[in-house]
Amino acid sequence: MRKKILVVDDEDDILKFLELVLAEKGYDVVTAAEGQEALTRAQLEHPDLVLLDIMMPQMDGWEVLKLLRVDEETAEIPVAMLSARTEARDRVQGLQEGAVDYICKPFSLSELLGKIEAIFAQAGVTARDSK
Amino acid sequence: MKAQALQGQDYFRLRAEWLRLRNHAFDANTQLPTLGAVLDEVRQLVDDRGSVGLVYFDLGSGPQLDVSHGWLAYDALLRGFAHSLRGLASEGLVGPRDRLATLSVRSDKFLLFLEGPSGAPLDSGSLQALALRLRERLQRSLPGDGTLPARFCDGHALLHRDPMLRTERLIHRALDEAMLMSWRRHASEQDHRAQGLDALIDRGEIACFLQPIVHLGSLQLLGHEIFSRGPVGSPYEDAEILFALAERTGRLVDLERLCRSRALLTVRRHLPPGAKLFLNTSARALNDSDVAGAGFVRLVERQGLAPADVVLEINERVAFEGRNDYGAALRQLKREGFRIAIDDMGAGFSSLHSVVELEPDYMKFDVALVRNIDRSQIKRSLLETLVELASKIGAEVIAEGIESEPELLAVHRIGVGLGQGRHLAPPTAVPAGDAAQP
Numbered sequence: 001m002r003k004k005i006l007v008v009d010d011e012d013d014i015l016k017f018l019e020l021v022l023a024e025k026g027y028d029v030v031t032a033a034e035g036q037e038a039l040t041r042a043q044l045e046h047p048d049l050v051l052l053d054i055m056m057p058q059m060d061g062w063e064v065l066k067l068l069r070v071d072e073e074t075a076e077i078p079v080a081m082l083s084a085r086t087e088a089r090d091r092v093q094g095l096q097e098g099a100v101d102y103i104c105k106p107f108s109l110s111e112l113l114g115k116i117e118a119i120f121a122q123a124g125v126t127a128r129d130s131k
Numbered sequence: 132m133k134a135q136a137l138q139g140q141d142y143f144r145l146r147a148e149w150l151r152l153r154n155h156a157f158d159a160n161t162q163l164p165t166l167g168a169v170l171d172e173v174r175q176l177v178d179d180r181g182s183v184g185l186v187y188f189d190l191g192s193g194p195q196l197d198v199s200h201g202w203l204a205y206d207a208l209l210r211g212f213a214h215s216l217r218g219l220a221s222e223g224l225v226g227p228r229d230r231l232a233t234l235s236v237r238s239d240k241f242l243l244f245l246e247g248p249s250g251a252p253l254d255s256g257s258l259q260a261l262a263l264r265l266r267e268r269l270q271r272s273l274p275g276d277g278t279l280p281a282r283f284c285d286g287h288a289l290l291h292r293d294p295m296l297r298t299e300r301l302i303h304r305a306l307d308e309a310m311l312m313s314w315r316r317h318a319s320e321q322d323h324r325a326q327g328l329d330a331l332i333d334r335g336e337i338a339c340f341l342q343p344i345v346h347l348g349s350l351q352l353l354g355h356e357i358f359s360r361g362p363v364g365s366p367y368e369d370a371e372i373l374f375a376l377a378e379r380t381g382r383l384v385d386l387e388r389l390c391r392s393r394a395l396l397t398v399r400r401h402l403p404p405g406a407k408l409f410l411n412t413s414a415r416a417l418n419d420s421d422v423a424g425a426g427f428v429r430l431v432e433r434q435g436l437a438p439a440d441v442v443l444e445i446n447e448r449v450a451f452e453g454r455n456d457y458g459a460a461l462r463q464l465k466r467e468g469f470r471i472a473i474d475d476m477g478a479g480f481s482s483l484h485s486v487v488e489l490e491p492d493y494m495k496f497d498v499a500l501v502r503n504i505d506r507s508q509i510k511r512s513l514l515e516t517l518v519e520l521a522s523k524i525g526a527e528v529i530a531e532g533i534e535s536e537p538e539l540l541a542v543h544r545i546g547v548g549l550g551q552g553r554h555l556a557p558p559t560a561v562p563a564g565d566a567a568q569p
Contacts, residue, residue, distance in 0.1 A: 071146075091516060102509055
């Protein structure tokens with residue numbers, strides 16, 4: 001089964017770049033450029049992973065994450081935060097709000113792909129555990 | 132087609148808005164409504180029945196478990212308590228029209244509105260009896276394995292409908308009354324405990340435990356952390372409760388003096404040569420003449436230890452809050468050769484900057500961060516940041532509370548050099564006789 005990834009970022013360049021490389025790696029990619037669109041996409045597409053930028057105008061990544069978590073339909077989707085800030089405080093917040101990982105921009109491609117694979121491997125393990 | 136798409140957009144926007152509002156009215160963790168969300172139903176109940184009982188449970192009045200055990204464990208505790216509250220319905224203690232709520236989102240205070248037995252309106256005597264049964268029932272549902280020393284206080288109040296008054300305000304007033312009762316009980320319990328603590332300190336009834344800290348690569352011993360607990364089976368057995376109580380009742384300095392002298396007296400027999408002694412130290416003790424004065428160096432040296440063998444563990448929260456008050460005392464201790472560790476890191480930290488300023492020799496990572504780290508990307512990523520920071524300031528890192536092989540492997544892989552926990556070695560009690568020998 002091909003995995004579907006929702007990428008959320010207000011920077012068009014990053015969106016296009018990620019769409020390209022993730023598709024290249026055999027993932028189905030869906031994109032959203034702002035928070036409300038991200039929530040809508042998550043509802044409609046049921047992605048296996050959301051890569052979520054924190055710094056976005058209007059609705060920021062934390063707000064999106066919170067709303068994804070309280071909605072039964074999207075509560076179980078793993079979310080990895082993307083951020084240009086490296087502060088540990090942000091990582092703690094990510095942990096508290098229920099994100100599964102925190103990826104610092106600029107990231108290397110191999111690092112990003114490695115993390116994505118690790119998240120899917122982990123999700124597989126947890127799914128088996130709970131059965 | 133276009134119109135349909137637009138409607139779809141509206142639907143999702145409304146759904147997001149609804150979720151946002153629901154988020155204010157329902158607590159996602161406990162799955163309970165807040166007081167605001169049930170207020171109208173309770174008002175209805177009061178209007179129909181003439182009188183309604185309110186029973187109030189406060190899990191936050193005791194030791195601050197979220198501070199000592201981390202918010203994850205506390206969230207789980209609150210979920211469990213809410214589950215028990217819901218379970219009361221199946222035991223017939225709570226009826227179908229009775230309403231259960233949390234005071235607010237993320238609150239640790241719970242409210243139960245009871246209409247009482249069918250037929251007769253609820254009176255204060257039967258409410259009191261009911262509250263007592265509920266308390267006994269709920270006390271049994273708290274975790275009893277000692278991992279989380281949870282306690283709650285409760286209070287109750289009866290509301291009578293009064294056509295001259297707004298029922299909602301009566302509900303709020305009843306809540307005030309129930310809260311006050313809960314607080315009064317809590318205070319008298321505290322008085323009682325404080326007396327017990329005085330006796331414990333006077334008689335020197337504390338037990339000391341040693342737990343090894345090892346190099347994860349070689350499994351060689353770096354040293355032991357020594358910590359104290361109250362007598363086994365007493366309400367003071369849990370160290371967090373013991374020290375929190377001492378802090379509230381102004382006996383912290385005395386208790387720490389007792390623990391410190393015990394600790395130093397035991398090391399001669401129990402600490403292998405060359406091993407370091409990790410000693411928990413509150414911020415207040417840093418300014419205590421016992422530690423800050425020259426006498427401390429002498430006391431340490433008399434036990435055959437050099438100041439460099441003694442690592443003072445300072446709590447992360449204290450390191451942040453008290454860095455101005457205690458910075459000077461810490462620098463003095465460092466000049467004398469003592470080593471400094473920041474304890475419980477990763478539990479809360481508002482500012483790493485303050486930790487860096489203290490130039491610690493060791494950074495100890497909290498159990499909450501280490502628990503199940505093998506299964507959490509984000510915890511690993513957080514720990515990586517902290518390990519990187521530690522290496523920048525030349526501090527060694529210690530992972531606390533390692534309880535499994537996967538946790539051990541995960542922290543080692545991230546570059547944590549030192550570890551402590553049951554998986555490596557459990558704490559061992561120092562025989563009381565040994566400690567008592569001067």
